[in-house]
Amino acid sequence: MKLTSIKLCNFRSFYGRTPEIVLAGGDILNTTIIHGNNGAGKTSLLNAFTWVLYEKFSAAFASTEQLVNKRAIAEAKTGQSIECWVEVNWEHEGKRYNAKRQCRIYKDKTDFDLLKTELLMQVAGDDGRWYFPLQKPEEIIGQILPASLHQYFFFDGERIEEIVRSDKKAEIAEAIKIFLGVEVINRSIKHLGEAKKSLENELKAIGDSEIKQLLKQQEKLEQEVAQINTRQTEIKQELEHQQSLKKETGNRLQELSAAKELQERRQELENQKTSHQESLRQTRDTLKKIISARGYTILLSETTTQFRTIIHNLKASGELTSGISREFINELLQSNRCICGAELNAGSHNHTNVSNWLERAGSSVVEETAIRMSAQVDEIDKQAVTFWEEVDREQARINQLRQNISQIETELDSIHERLRKDANEEISSLQKRLDEIESKIDELNREQGANQQRISHLKTEIDALNKQIAKQKLNEEKQLLAQRRINVTQDAIERLTEVKNRQEKQFRWQLEKRLQEIFTLISFAPYLPKISDKYELTLVENTARVESLVAASTGENQILSLSFIASIIDKVREWSEKRKVLTVPNSSTFPIVMDSPFGSLDETYRRRIAQTLPELANQLIILVTKTQWRGEVEQEMTNRIGREYVLTYYSSKPDCEQDYIELGDERYALVKQSPNEFEYTEVMVVERNW
16 A cells, blocks of 8 residues: 555645645655644644544544634635545555545534535556446455554554553554454454354244335435436536646647647657557456456366376276277177178177177277367367466566556656746646646546446445345245254354464464564664563563563653554565465555654664664655754655655734744745634645755
8 A cells, every 4th residue: 555645625724625745655765754833734634544544533633523624614604515525545456546535514603513424435447547446445445454453554653652551452452463364263253153143043033034125215316316417417518628628728838839849748648648558458358358268277287187197097997998899899799790700699609709808898989088088188288378378478568558657657747847847937837727627627537436436326225125025934944054054154163263273373473573673673772572472562671581571661662662563564565465366466565654753762762763764664654843853863864755745834823933944955934924813734845956
C-alpha cells in the first residue's frame, strides 16, 4: 500500500478545498515532511487518513463529532448544506485506489444536524480505466491493511509508548494474531463453532419453519433510481462542456509560439498513452483467455505421468500387446475353421491350440483406446509447454506497456510543470486553467461512477424484494444431511486447533527475533525486547545470565514501540509476498504516517531514529513542529525528502504573534494574522532548490 495523495474539504481546520497533497514514495526520496505549529492541523491531517480508511480517530483527536470546518458552517445560510470530505489515493499490487469519505450537515437556526458518513471507492488497473469494485470498500481496505493494525501505521508519536502499557497488551495480541495468520484460524474455529450450533438448532427445529416475505420500499427505491438517472444526464452534459473547454484551452496554448512545441509534444504523448492503455487492456484480455482455455494443462503433469506408468505396466505384464486380437481368435473358433483351412471342431487338438491364444492375445478395442489416449496425453504435455510460452510472452508485453505508460506519464508531468512555471504569465495561466478543467473532469467522472454504483445497488435491492421466496420445511433426508454436517464441522474444528497451536509458536518466535534486531540497531542500552506466549511486550536485561524485567523510561518505551511497529511492517511485507498470484506483481510497500514522532527523546536517540526510520519504512510521512524538526533531525532526514509542505495557521486573535520557518533558501509562514474573524489552515508547497 503506497499512499500517493490526500485532499481535504472543510475538514476541521482546513477551510474549503485544499490543494492535492502529493506524497513521496520513491526508493531513496521516500519521505514527506509536513511542518506545522501546535494547533495548526497536524493531528487533524493524521486523523484525516484514519477517518477515510477506517472511520476511526487517535486518542489526541478531541471533539470527534465536530468534523465540519467552523468557518464553513458560519458562512452557510440557514437550511443550506455544508459538505465535508477527505479523499485519499494509493497504489497496491498493480492497482490504483481512490477512497472518499464524506458527510454533510444542514444548518438550522440554532443548531445543525450531522448526517451519516458515506465511503465511496474506485479502482483503476494498469489500463487506466476506473471502475467500482464488487466488494464493499471497507472489505477491500481490510484486506490491504486490517483496521486493527491501522494504529501501527498511523499514529501519534507523542503517545506511541502507550502500546507497551499493560492495558494495551490484549489489544496488541489481537493485532499480532491477524497479521501472523493465527487470528484467521481463530475466526475460522469460532465460525465453525457457531455453524455447529446453528446446525444443531436446525436439526431440532425441523418442521417448524415459517414462511417469511419482505415486499417493502420498492416504489421508493425506483424513485431514487429515476432521480440519479436525471443527475447522470446532467453530468454527461457538463462533461461534454468541460471537454470542449479543455480543447479550446489546449488550442490556445498551441497558438502561443513559446508553448507550441510543448503543447504538440503533450498531445502526442497523450495519444500514445491512450494507445498503450488500450493495448494493455487487450493484452490482459488475451492473457485471461489463454489461462481460461489452456491453464488446466499445467495441472495435469502428474496425471499424464501416471497414465504412461499404467500403459508401461500393462505392456510389461502382457495385458496390452500388439498383434493377434481376442476378437479375431473368437471369430475363428465360432466359424470352426482356421485361416490355414484346418477344421476347429470342439475338443480337437487344433481347437485346443487356437483356444490357448486367447490368454495371450490382447483386445483390439483396449489397444486402440490406449493408442488414442497416448496421443491425447502427448498433446496435453505439448500444450502445457506452449501455455507457459504464451503466458511469458503476454506478461512481458504487459510489463513493457506498463513501463512505456510510466515513462509517458513522467514526461507529461514534466511538461505540465514546465508550463505551470513558465515565465510567460499567459502560458502559466492557461496551464493552471487546464489543471482546473482536468480536475473538474476527474471529479465528474467519479461522481458519475458513484451514481452508477448506487443505481446498481438499488436495482439489486429491488430484485431481492421481487425474488424473495418462502422457506420449505425440512424432510427426513435433510435431517441426515444436517447430522453429517455437524460431524464434519467438529472434525474441522479439531484439525484447525492443532494447526493454530503449531503455527502460533513459530510465528511469535520470528516476530520477537526481528523486534530484537531493530531495537538493538536504535538503542544503545543493553536491553532485549521479549514477546511472551500471551503476546505481552516487555524489556529485559541479562545480568549474570539471569533475565530480569527493566523499568523502562518513557524514551525507551518510545524506542521499543517504534521497533515493534517496524517488526510488524516486516511481517506484513512477508504476508503480502505470500499472496502473489500469476498475473499480479508483488507489492510489499506499506506506509508510516507519524505525528510528532520524536516526542521527549534526547538528541542521541532523535538522531538515531531520524537515521533509521526512512530505512525501515517503505514510505514515511512525518508531521513535525519547527522545534522537533530543527537540528539533528533536519540534518539526518533532509536528503530523504521527496515532498515537503507547510501548514500555515491563520489566527483570528487580534494581537497574534506571527511565526515563520526557514526551509532551504525560502521563508514560509507558520502563523499569520487572519484577514477575517475566523481561524483556519492553508497547505503550502515547499519548493527546495537541491
